[in-house]
Amino acid sequence: MTAVLPAERDLRRVIGDGEAIPDGEVEGLEERDLLELYRSMVLLRTYDERSVVFHRQGRIGTYAIFWNHEAMQAGSVYALEREDWIFPSYRESAIGLLRGMPVSTVLSWWRGHPAGWWNPLDYNVASICVPIGTHVPHAAGLAWGKKLRGEPACAIAYFGDGATSEGSFHEGANFAAVMRAPLILFCNNNQWAISTPLSAQTAADTLADKAVGYGVPGVRVDGTDVLAVFEATRDAVSRARAGEGPTFIEAVSYRAAPHATADDPRAYIDLERVEEEKARECLGRYEAYLRRAGVLSDELAESTRVEAAEAVRSGIAAAEAEPPADVGLLFEHAYAAPPASFAAELAELREVLDG
Amino acid sequence: MAELTLVEAINEAFHTELGRDDSVLVMGEDVGRAGGVFRATAGLRDKFGADRCVDTPLAEAGILGTAVGLCMAGWRPVCEMQYDAFSYPCLDQLITHVGRYRWRTRGGMEFPLVVRMPYGGGVRAPELHDDSPEAYYAHTPGVKVAIPSTPADAKGLLAAAIRDPDPVIVFEPKLHYRTLRGEVPAGEHVVPLGEARLAREGEDATIVAYGSMVPVAEAAADALAGEASLEVLDIRTLKPLDEDALLGSAGKTGRVVIVQEAPRTAGYGAELAAILAEKAMLDLRAPVIRVTGYDVPYPYWQIEDAYMPSVERVVAAVRRTLEF
Numbered sequence: 001m002t003a004v005l006p007a008e009r010d011l012r013r014v015i016g017d018g019e020a021i022p023d024g025e026v027e028g029l030e031e032r033d034l035l036e037l038y039r040s041m042v043l044l045r046t047y048d049e050r051s052v053v054f055h056r057q058g059r060i061g062t063y064a065i066f067w068n069h070e071a072m073q074a075g076s077v078y079a080l081e082r083e084d085w086i087f088p089s090y091r092e093s094a095i096g097l098l099r100g101m102p103v104s105t106v107l108s109w110w111r112g113h114p115a116g117w118w119n120p121l122d123y124n125v126a127s128i129c130v131p132i133g134t135h136v137p138h139a140a141g142l143a144w145g146k147k148l149r150g151e152p153a154c155a156i157a158y159f160g161d162g163a164t165s166e167g168s169f170h171e172g173a174n175f176a177a178v179m180r181a182p183l184i185l186f187c188n189n190n191q192w193a194i195s196t197p198l199s200a201q202t203a204a205d206t207l208a209d210k211a212v213g214y215g216v217p218g219v220r221v222d223g224t225d226v227l228a229v230f231e232a233t234r235d236a237v238s239r240a241r242a243g244e245g246p247t248f249i250e251a252v253s254y255r256a257a258p259h260a261t262a263d264d265p266r267a268y269i270d271l272e273r274v275e276e277e278k279a280r281e282c283l284g285r286y287e288a289y290l291r292r293a294g295v296l297s298d299e300l301a302e303s304t305r306v307e308a309a310e311a312v313r314s315g316i317a318a319a320e321a322e323p324p325a326d327v328g329l330l331f332e333h334a335y336a337a338p339p340a341s342f343a344a345e346l347a348e349l350r351e352v353l354d355g
Numbered sequence: 356m357a358e359l360t361l362v363e364a365i366n367e368a369f370h371t372e373l374g375r376d377d378s379v380l381v382m383g384e385d386v387g388r389a390g391g392v393f394r395a396t397a398g399l400r401d402k403f404g405a406d407r408c409v410d411t412p413l414a415e416a417g418i419l420g421t422a423v424g425l426c427m428a429g430w431r432p433v434c435e436m437q438y439d440a441f442s443y444p445c446l447d448q449l450i451t452h453v454g455r456y457r458w459r460t461r462g463g464m465e466f467p468l469v470v471r472m473p474y475g476g477g478v479r480a481p482e483l484h485d486d487s488p489e490a491y492y493a494h495t496p497g498v499k500v501a502i503p504s505t506p507a508d509a510k511g512l513l514a515a516a517i518r519d520p521d522p523v524i525v526f527e528p529k530l531h532y533r534t535l536r537g538e539v540p541a542g543e544h545v546v547p548l549g550e551a552r553l554a555r556e557g558e559d560a561t562i563v564a565y566g567s568m569v570p571v572a573e574a575a576a577d578a579l580a581g582e583a584s585l586e587v588l589d590i591r592t593l594k595p596l597d598e599d600a601l602l603g604s605a606g607k608t609g610r611v612v613i614v615q616e617a618p619r620t621a622g623y624g625a626e627l628a629a630i631l632a633e634k635a636m637l638d639l640r641a642p643v644i645r646v647t648g649y650d651v652p653y654p655y656w657q658i659e660d661a662y663m664p665s666v667e668r669v670v671a672a673v674r675r676t677l678e679f
Contacts, residue, residue: 119463143423171417333462336520339595
């Protein structure tokens with residue numbers, strides 16, 4: 001495959017609209033793959049919608065909503081192998097669920113409980129990156145490091161449109177390109193950085209245009225089309241494994257929900273546009289596609305939803321059943337061998353707490 | 356034992372450590388083809404290959420950020436920041452990730468990386484080639500900080516930093532890269548982190564210093580010879596601090612002068628003084644005095660000598676404690 005320069009303008013899409021635009025197919029995807037993608041999206045959607053409720057019930061803390069981002073997450077992860085590394089931002093907080101991470105782990109993270117801090121080696125999923133874009137160099141370094149070791153793994157870094165304004169995005173993308181690191185730069189362009197629209201974020205025509213400056217292909221894909229996302233990521237992964245270096249994928253969607261539970265978007269959002277986007281949200285589109293293809297029945301849709309709801313129900317129960325964290329954890333894990341002062345400080349703290 | 360300059364000792368540590376552990380790699384601006392602007396990494400690219408001594412893009416946050424990822428892939432990266440003040444972009448990665456990632460994984464992953472940089476003034480250089488930023492680094496949880504003052508310690512502390520399972524920042528006194536020579540053990544030489552060095556034994560007062568200020572402290576002790584017997588304590592590792600050595604010397608002499616090149620306010624010397632106030636009150640026979648740089652931007656080099664803590668300023672401070 002050759003580099004695509006300059007970046008593509010048109011959004012790749014596979015799913016039609018049931019009317020003027022015909023449905024396409026992705027070569028190599030069988031019925032069970034299509035249903036696996038569906039299960040992933042339903043799990044993420046259920047997790048996300050329930051999390052907003054859990055927040056309102058005071059059962060989790062502030063929560064970054066990813067409603068209508070499920071196609072980007074499920075489609076891209078499905079194009080990876082287990083050995084490949086995922087570097088999520090907080091918008092992809094539950095992406096580990098697609099690698100077998102328990103629901104309770106992610107919920108514990110949003111509950112501020114130590115059980116939510118996983119060992120990335122268990123899932124090849126890096127820790128949730130809270131500051132914007134600063135994990136892009138990590139993904140570049142991991143991908144480069146794997147390549148230096150002669151291992152086939154690649155890495156994918158998820159970030160939003162706002163992150164492309166950050167220096168760390170630039171430094172990480174440039175590093176990866178220079179080192180020809182097997183990295184997928186996955187930009188979920190939902191067109192909002194809290195209240196700042198894309199037009200206030202960049203003067204570039206498209207975010208994929210930025211790829212040109214790094215000497216890497218830039219691809220634009222409909223981020224609410226799970227199959228198009230899968231296909232674009234699969235192409236990027238095969239480029240990476242072939243030693244051809246990084247690919248920048250701009251997946252275009254729309255943030256149809258608040259930035260987070262602490263955000264009130266009424267001050268800035270275009271409500272009419274939100275309603276339009278909600279009408280074409282990614283899970284509904286995919287469900288319609290599967291039904292048109294005769295792959296999804298009412299029964300299967302229902303059982304998939306029930307299964308996901310049960311996973312989230314037992315997840316919150318498990319998270320709430322975690323014993324309270326001991327204050328001794330304050331001093332653990334900061335260093336391999338803690339300094340002597342930690343033991344004294346903990347003893348003093350316990351004395352104060354125990355009265 | 357061979358007599359080496361400080362920068363030659365650093366170079367020797369690299370050759371030894373890259374030779375004994377093939378997961379160690381060196382990365383930074385101009386470290387490969389040029390061997391570093393101070394030649395600290397000279398010969399590594401030829402000996403160990405371009406993948407083990409990597410010329411990176413000019414991006415300090417990118418260097419440290421990719422080093423985090425390299426650790427995740429099983430490497431032990433040693434990052435060179437070309438100058439003290441050029442390291443500031445990397446503080447973003449240091450504070451948000453380097454010092455936190457082990458904790459974030461609840462000890463599941465190790466981040467055995469090293470950041471090293473030439474630091475300090477007195478070299479007649481343009482602006483931002485002269486800073487002493489150790490306090491910014493030492494204030495960050497999850498990292499360790501070492502500053503050698505002798506060629507032997509420059510080799511031994513760098514080796515310890517490379518072998519340490521946690522992130523270690525090493526500041527090297529660039530003023531003394533080539534002006535200071537000393538005996539350096541050949542082959543593997545490790546100076547454990549967290550152990551101070553008693554540079555000189557004395558009875559009447561202690562001068563506590565690190566890095567570029569240790570020779571100043573020793574010269575002040577020389578200048579006071581015949582007048583008072585001075586102890587010089589080279590802290591060597593700012594974090595973790597050898598508190599026993601500090602309190603031991605303060606307990607012995609009862610008088611302490613702390614010398615630091617960095618600006619005064621919230622500098623590392625303030626931490627040392629605070630520890631003495633908390634734990635050595637009854638041992639002290641005079642107030643602890645700090646001799647430091649001033650709370651101003653590092654000056655034009657024509658007047659930089661007036662900014663730097665001088666032998667004269669240290670001597671005056673010691674006399675004040677002796678006469679208290």
